[in-house]
Amino acid sequence: MAAQTTGPGSRQPTINDVAALAGVSKKTVSRVINRSEFISEKTRTAVREAIEQLGFVPNPQARALAFRRNFLIALLHDNPNAQTVLNFQQGVLDAIKDSDLALLVRPVDRTSDKMLDDVRTFLEKQRPIGAMLLPPISENDDLAALCDSLGVRYVRVGSAPLDDPQHCVSSNDREVVGEAVGKLVALGHRRIGFVRGPVGFRSAAEREKGFLEALAAAGLTLADELNEPGNYRFAAGIDAGERLLSLAEPPTAIFCSNDEMAAGVMSVAHAKSISVPGALSIIGFDDSPTATHIWPALSTVRWPIREMGVRAAHNLVPDFLTGTIQPADPDTASLASTFVERQSVAPPAAR
Amino acid sequence: MAAQTTGPGSRQPTINDVAALAGVSKKTVSRVINRSEFISEKTRTAVREAIEQLGFVPNPQARALAFRRNFLIALLHDNPNAQTVLNFQQGVLDAIKDSDLALLVRPVDRTSDKMLDDVRTFLEKQRPIGAMLLPPISENDDLAALCDSLGVRYVRVGSAPLDDPQHCVSSNDREVVGEAVGKLVALGHRRIGFVRGPVGFRSAAEREKGFLEALAAAGLTLADELNEPGNYRFAAGIDAGERLLSLAEPPTAIFCSNDEMAAGVMSVAHAKSISVPGALSIIGFDDSPTATHIWPALSTVRWPIREMGVRAAHNLVPDFLTGTIQPADPDTASLASTFVERQSVAPPAAR
DNA sequence: TCTCTAAAAGACACCGGTGTCAAAAGCAAG
DNA sequence: CTTGCTTTTGACACCGGTGTCTTTTAGAGA
Numbered sequence: 001m002a003a004q005t006t007g008p009g010s011r012q013p014t015i016n017d018v019a020a021l022a023g024v025s026k027k028t029v030s031r032v033i034n035r036s037e038f039i040s041e042k043t044r045t046a047v048r049e050a051i052e053q054l055g056f057v058p059n060p061q062a063r064a065l066a067f068r069r070n071f072l073i074a075l076l077h078d079n080p081n082a083q084t085v086l087n088f089q090q091g092v093l094d095a096i097k098d099s100d101l102a103l104l105v106r107p108v109d110r111t112s113d114k115m116l117d118d119v120r121t122f123l124e125k126q127r128p129i130g131a132m133l134l135p136p137i138s139e140n141d142d143l144a145a146l147c148d149s150l151g152v153r154y155v156r157v158g159s160a161p162l163d164d165p166q167h168c169v170s171s172n173d174r175e176v177v178g179e180a181v182g183k184l185v186a187l188g189h190r191r192i193g194f195v196r197g198p199v200g201f202r203s204a205a206e207r208e209k210g211f212l213e214a215l216a217a218a219g220l221t222l223a224d225e226l227n228e229p230g231n232y233r234f235a236a237g238i239d240a241g242e243r244l245l246s247l248a249e250p251p252t253a254i255f256c257s258n259d260e261m262a263a264g265v266m267s268v269a270h271a272k273s274i275s276v277p278g279a280l281s282i283i284g285f286d287d288s289p290t291a292t293h294i295w296p297a298l299s300t301v302r303w304p305i306r307e308m309g310v311r312a313a314h315n316l317v318p319d320f321l322t323g324t325i326q327p328a329d330p331d332t333a334s335l336a337s338t339f340v341e342r343q344s345v346a347p348p349a350a351r
Numbered sequence: 352m353a354a355q356t357t358g359p360g361s362r363q364p365t366i367n368d369v370a371a372l373a374g375v376s377k378k379t380v381s382r383v384i385n386r387s388e389f390i391s392e393k394t395r396t397a398v399r400e401a402i403e404q405l406g407f408v409p410n411p412q413a414r415a416l417a418f419r420r421n422f423l424i425a426l427l428h429d430n431p432n433a434q435t436v437l438n439f440q441q442g443v444l445d446a447i448k449d450s451d452l453a454l455l456v457r458p459v460d461r462t463s464d465k466m467l468d469d470v471r472t473f474l475e476k477q478r479p480i481g482a483m484l485l486p487p488i489s490e491n492d493d494l495a496a497l498c499d500s501l502g503v504r505y506v507r508v509g510s511a512p513l514d515d516p517q518h519c520v521s522s523n524d525r526e527v528v529g530e531a532v533g534k535l536v537a538l539g540h541r542r543i544g545f546v547r548g549p550v551g552f553r554s555a556a557e558r559e560k561g562f563l564e565a566l567a568a569a570g571l572t573l574a575d576e577l578n579e580p581g582n583y584r585f586a587a588g589i590d591a592g593e594r595l596l597s598l599a600e601p602p603t604a605i606f607c608s609n610d611e612m613a614a615g616v617m618s619v620a621h622a623k624s625i626s627v628p629g630a631l632s633i634i635g636f637d638d639s640p641t642a643t644h645i646w647p648a649l650s651t652v653r654w655p656i657r658e659m660g661v662r663a664a665h666n667l668v669p670d671f672l673t674g675t676i677q678p679a680d681p682d683t684a685s686l687a688s689t690f691v692e693r694q695s696v697a698p699p700a701a702r
Numbered sequence: 703t704c705t706c707t708a709a710a711a712g713a714c715a716c717c718g719g720t721g722t723c724a725a726a727a728g729c730a731a732g
Numbered sequence: 733c734t735t736g737c738t739t740t741t742g743a744c745a746c747c748g749g750t751g752t753c754t755t756t757t758a759g760a761g762a
Binding site for chain 1: 717718719720721
């Protein structure tokens with residue numbers, strides 16, 4: 001696009017160069033850049049041509065300084081699932097593509113006791129307009145408060161509304177978990193195991209609620225021996241699977257609060273030569289790459305992560321983005337997760 | 352750390368505020384910030400105290416403007432493997448932690464014909480000091496030339512040296528693939544299948560070379576029927592597995608050019624009730640999360656991606672980073688990949 | 703005490719944009 | 733041709749830092 005090939009040594013053209021070439025003041029060029037309406041069509045064209053000819057690109061640092069505001073938004077995450085982060089990021093980039101904004105991606109160590117200080121340092125240094133918090137750190141109220149106190153806008157992404165609607169992008173996980181478990185029940189499963197997510201995580205609580213509600217709706221209850229703790233890690237799935245599948249009366253189906261743990265349970269089933277889905281149905285959550293890479297492919301819940309990225313960006317900086325998007329669900333501001341059926345689910349074996 | 356809690360409305364302190372409080376000129380404060388040596392200990396202390404008291408953080412945009420150089424480095428990737436990107440990014444962040452640098456992460460669509468224009472726009476707008484190119488886009492010479500022409504430093508990450516040593520961070524994939532395949536041979540495998548990576552990828556070519564060299568070293572050759580095309584995708588592994596395991600005389604072991612395809616092959620083995628590793632050994636490449644999530648866990652090659660991130664940062668901007676790192680292997684400038692043995696490999700079934 | 707020199711500190715312009723406000727230009731009406 | 737108003741443009745300060753060069757200060761030696 002730039003008409004001029006910038007050699008290694010040649011200086012980047014500035015607004016002054018454009019102004020000189022177009023025979024106007026730099027302020028006028030600035031007006032063209034910023035789409036001011038008080039400018040004659042003739043001048044605008046002349047300036048546009050000069051810009052084109054020089055291959056001028058405004059210096060974002062200078063703009064940031066003059067505007068007393070930079071054009072950065074930050075994405076903070078501490079995510080066990082890399083694919084999720086990247087998909088979300090892609091959604092955000094989709095949203096800001098035609099804007100002046102740039103995206104800073106920042107991993108955060110949730111387990112560090114210096115976490116808040118690290119984030120504070122980062123935000124103070126970069127001063128982004130806003131920050132998007134991915135789960136699980138989105139659930140940290142201190143973090144949201146920190147953003148607030150620093151004057152940094154924020155949006156929290158979660159499995160359920162965590163904050164005021166404008167600070168929130170969420171999906172209806174609970175509902176869809178209910179749907180998934182309902183399918184198991186409909187297939188005839190009565191003894192359904194559950195592998196929980198980590199204690200204190202909202203996402204884990206939502207999935208658990210969805211599970212329990214579906215059970216209750218079917219008139220079932222969850223026996224203690226079928227209720228296993230977990231932490232979203234593969235190893236936890238192994239542990240839970242070992243115990244559940246060693247029971248005198250093992251479950252005919254197991255719902256795991258994420259795909260990694262489901263993969264762990266499935267590994268145990270394989271090791272014990274328990275056929276999946278013939279003798280054991282398994283459902284996970286996330287639709288991570290793992291879900292399709294394991295055998296048999298895992299039925300799971302997919303949350304609309306990329307779309308949530310788009311929406312998060314629009315919630316965060318609507319004033320910087322062109323175009324509007326449809327509100328998700330006006331009442332709950334949540335996007336729809338979906339149950340994805342694959343090969344890991346079947347009716348229970350006949351007795 | 353900051354002694355002052357910045358309320359939403361209160362202005363961020365500037366260098367002028369610090370200067371006023373410390374009773375010195377702003378230039379002196381600047382000297383303290385930039386660790387100039389021509390400053391008395393007394394003044395330095397006074398300024399430091401003022402900085403501390405106000406919670407002053409220099410405005411990076413203003414610095415970038417005054418220095419005629421910003422403090423950004425970019426990470427460009429188009430990677431099928433999200434975990435790799437995040438691990439590499441973590442390495443880069445490790446390296447730049449104590450510096451003034453910030454990291455911009457940028458996904459790139461390799462398949463788009465506007466790819467070069469997109470990257471050009473990005474680089475012209477952000478003007479990072481340097482860019483780090485992750486495979487496979489690191490193999491694109493036009494991209495490197497583009498960086499060069501824009502005066503943006505670059506480092507290319509690859510499975511083998513792709514450029515001058517200072518523009519290059521690589522690992523010894525070929526060698527380690529050879530080692531892995533050597534293990535198969537040592538176990539007694541003679542009929543070993545191969546699933547290639549995508550055509551035109553340097554990483555794929557390196558893995559293939561390593562494979563063929565190991566075969567040759569054992570006095571074996573690769574039969575055409577055992578040589579399958581692939582593209583690093585799960586589905587390609589399925590296709591290759593279907594064909595290889597339907598052969599009249601199927602291989603007793605299969606080396607796949609990445610883990611995803613290995614997972615595909617393994618799925619086919621499960622579907623065909625072929626025991627892994629009893630009747631079929633499988634080796635992958637990447638040590639992605641998939642490798643441990645599938646059953647049995649996959650033997651694979653791990654490349655030191657995080658360490659490569661550290662090194663890439665040091666190669667790119669040594670002048671901005673404190674501390675030095677040991678050169679990897681002075682001759683080849685490559686880091687060591689390692690063969691990770693898990694449960695997917697065993698001696699061939701007795702005939 | 704005075705001179706000389708090196709070290710320390712400051713004054714001021716400048717980086718590349720935008721905000722403010724005043725000046726110039728355009729145009730209709732008198 | 734003026735006047736009066738609106739539209740368009742420009743001059744100049746300013747954002748928050750750093751570079752350059754000058755001035756001030758401190759300390760050593762005469």
